Amino acid sequence: MAFESVGQISVAGKLTANAPLAPLVWFKSGGTAQWLFEPKDTADLCAFLEQLAPDVPVMALGLGSNLIVRDGGVPGVVVRLGKAFARVEALDATTLNCGGGASGILVSSTARDHGIAGMEFLRSIPGTVGGFVRMNGGAYGREVKDILIDCDVVIRSGEIATLPLSELGYTYRHSDLVDGCIVVAARFCGEPGDPAAIQAEMDRISASREASQPLRSKTGGSTFKNPDGGKAWELVDKAGCRGLTLGGAQVSEKHTNFLINTGDATSTQIEALGEEVRRRVREQSGVSLEWEIKRVGLSAPAQTKDDE
Structure with missing residues (x-):
């Protein structure tokens, strides 16, 4: 076809x-x-x-x-x-069944409403269940692997399978899920908690993110994975990249592991700025930062003199 x-x-x-x-x-x-x-x-x-x-x-x-x-x-x-994929429901006193299109905010809020603690960190992950199950998303000391029981995936052939945590091969910001398969649901398990205390922790996380990250900018979240024993933002800062620009793309002044689109940046400029940051960090510290942001699709055709 x-x-x-x-x-x-x-x-x-x-x-x-x-x-x-x-x-x-x-x-x-x-x-x-x-x-x-x-x-x-x-x-x-x-x-x-x-x-x-x-x-x-x-x-x-x-x-x-x-x-x-x-x-x-x-x-x-x-x-x-x-x-249709954004529903979240409680299965029992500590377990949620979550659609692959449900946001981290919806999952954590539903957990709070049912007195389920341990999922507050999802409040700070600006993605959907399908995405953070695939990449073992995490923040504030916890990762998806800490709460996941299993997930339903539709594989490329159209078949559906339920995979337990043990088959996902989780490491830092990585799973063994193959390209083309789509996470359509997942079960998460927490522990009994007080809704007021859960809300207080969610508020703390929200305030911390607001204070330290450029949430009101056009951004892509954490750009690079933290290297073993280090922090990506510190390496970027030490390499003198805070506020560095390329066209409409900029390294955030507020948090140097964030790239932002200041207005009319192209994806080519954003990705090229990220590569320049990687080059400068490697030159300054010897560390090769790995992209955490996923980059997909085809590069734009190169301009010719006639196009300019």
């Missing part, structure tokens, strides 16, 4: 060709998705992937909070889980 034949697949949800992705990601930059699929439910997603030619690439998109979509766009199909 040719890529253009994707549109011939019958879906219950919404399938859009050449869909702009910039409005859907935090950086507000980048190109289009060749196809954007917003499934009605898990059955719709499974049926679509089953009919999709095996050579068509598939990528899941959550809130786009930790993502650079390159200016040349994303080939194949981008799957965005909407409201």
Whole structure:
């Protein structure tokens, strides 16, 4: 099946060709998705992937909070889980069943409402369950691996599987989930807690983030992984990169492990600034920072003299 034949697949949800992705990601930059699929439910997603030619690439998109979509766009199909996947419900006194499209704020708030402690850190992760299960998201001393029981994934062939924590191969900001599979649900387990105390901890986390991170800017969250025994932001700062700019992209003055779009930055500029920061840190400290932000899609075609 040719890529253009994707549109011939019958879906219950919404399938859009050449869909702009910039409005859907935090950086507000980048190109289009060749196809954007917003499934009605898990059955719709499974049926679509089953009919999709095996050579068509598939990528899941959550809130786009930790993502650079390159200016040349994303080939194949981008799957965005909407409201149907954003439900969170309590299974018992300490366990939540969460849809892959549910935000960290919704999960932590639902946990609070049911007196479940241990999930407050999710308040500070600006993404969805699907994203932070895939990357073992974490903050304030906790990670997804500390609370995950298992997750439901739809694999590229359209089959659905339930994977326990032990099969995810979690390490720092990494899992063994293969490309093309989509996390549609997960079960998290906490411990009994007092809703007032849980709210107080969530408030503390929220205030700490507000004070230290450029949350009101167009950003992509933490840019680089913390190296063993160190802090990425300290290395970036020591390399003299605080406030460094490239076109409309800037290293945040407030938190140097954040890149921001000051207005009209292209994804090319944002990624190039990140690479320049990596170069300067490597030159100054000998440490090669690893990207934490996921970079997807194709680079924009190089301009020729005739284009300028």
